[in-house]
Amino acid sequence: MQDTTMQAETRGLALPDEPDEMDAERFARLTDGILASITQVIDGKPDAVRSALITLLAEGHLLIEDVPGVGKTVLAKALAATVDADVRRIQFTPDLLPGDVTGVSVFNPVQREFEFKSGAIFAHIVIADEINRSSPKTQSALLEAMEEQQVTVDGSSHLLPQPFLVVATQNPLEMEGTYALPEAQRDRFMMRISMGYPDAASEALMLRQRDIQNPLASLDPLVTTEDVRRLIAFARAVHVSPAIEQYAVALAHATRTHPDLRLGASPRATLQLVRAAKVWAALDGRSFVIPDDLRALLHSVFEHRLLATRTAQGQRANSGDAVATVLENVADTVRVPVAGR
Incomplete structure (x- = not known):
């Protein structure tokens, strides 16, 4: 177990193929590998890394709130990089429309009917970057998706892929150009965490690492979406x-x-x-x-x-x-x- 985890930690390689059954030993091996892999990128923030993994396996959504430049988006990307799944990033801006998030119905002149074109929300992991920079109308496009794992457009409901996780980042409200998240939106986030500034040793290590290459580029997926479903089921049985x-x-x-x-x-x-x-x-x-x-x-x-x-x-x-x-x-x-x- 330790050898496999150390390989994931030092080289970012995928863990070996496992049997379909999920037991305590395999759960520990996979989750230790995910934590070790993310820690390659986010050094000195074990609580934030653990919270991100807990949110994924508890079928919730994560809100990361802090000042710009402390690694909010990097944490979201690192978590997404450990899972072999569909990952999409939405950069929330004041001119972003709800249809850009959920999708729209477009008329097909050949079929002479409207067909649904899915938006960026249709992914296993959605990184909603700077979510509070968009208008409340656009923010509300996430309400149904985050609670019911579906979106409804023009009276038709479309299911989202499973597992489904929204990792949103936001700047403090006193920052320029931000909108407060409504109570209904905040309540749909399982956890809110803050990154905080790194300690001196972690910041010095970041300077050395980033001078050579982007650590995110070295991360390989450790688990599939099916593995995540089994991890979720194992934790649900606690x-x-x-x-x-x-x-x-x-x-x-x-x-x-x-x-x-x-x-x-x-x-x-x-x-x-x-x-x-x-x-x-x-x-x-x-x-x-x-x-x-x-x-x-x-x-x-x-x-x-x-x-x-x-x-x-x-x-x-x-x-x-x-x-x-x-x-x-x-x-x-x-x-x-x-x-x-």
Whole structure:
């Protein structure tokens, strides 16, 4: 297992052919290879790399928010490069139209009928670059696709390929030329993460590597779309006890009654928290979820969905502060078995 992973890490080569069955050993081998491959490009950001993989295997969508130039798009491209799948990038701009994303119906003069021409959303992995630079009308074109894995044009629905993942990047709202994502759009993202600036050693390594070649060019696909489906199915089978389910519900309910929040976590947020926790547990080599899995993910899964009250904003309190309070209070009032069973 270590030899195979080291090959993927040092040379970017595809892992050898595997049998159709997915067991814990193969799950670990494939996921370790993916993490090692992405780390070749994104050095010093293990949490961000792990979050990207968790989102893919939990069938969610990832929002990467940070200032320009810290590697948001590179992380999205690195994740896409590890999967042998259809990958498309959409550069969101103010003049981008909804039809550019979903597709349009075009009249065929030979057949004398309208036919559907698919848009850029029809791919396994879609990189929505600088998503908040487009108008709200164009942003809304993603709503149905991200929730229902289909698009509807002129009354006809068209299914998207599976697996389907949107990795969106956005600049902070105080940047020039940005539009705030609506609440419905933010709620469809399973996780929001920030890259942050690299440490001095990682930035120096980047200078040496990029001076020779683009590390993305050395990445080869490690898994197929069928492999990803099996990885997803394996993580989905991770056990969640009734006590853990109650704990997840209690965490979500606490945000809905928090005095500093005017919008709490939705039921979709609770569902996605548990799905992400299953993948977290599987990556740790466990077949069951424990409370620490939920706690480790709560900020990235809940924080971007919550809205602080005007009073709280005036006191410089934000949704992250509210999540921290929820973690502290709910952990003291909900009895959860340590072993998760």
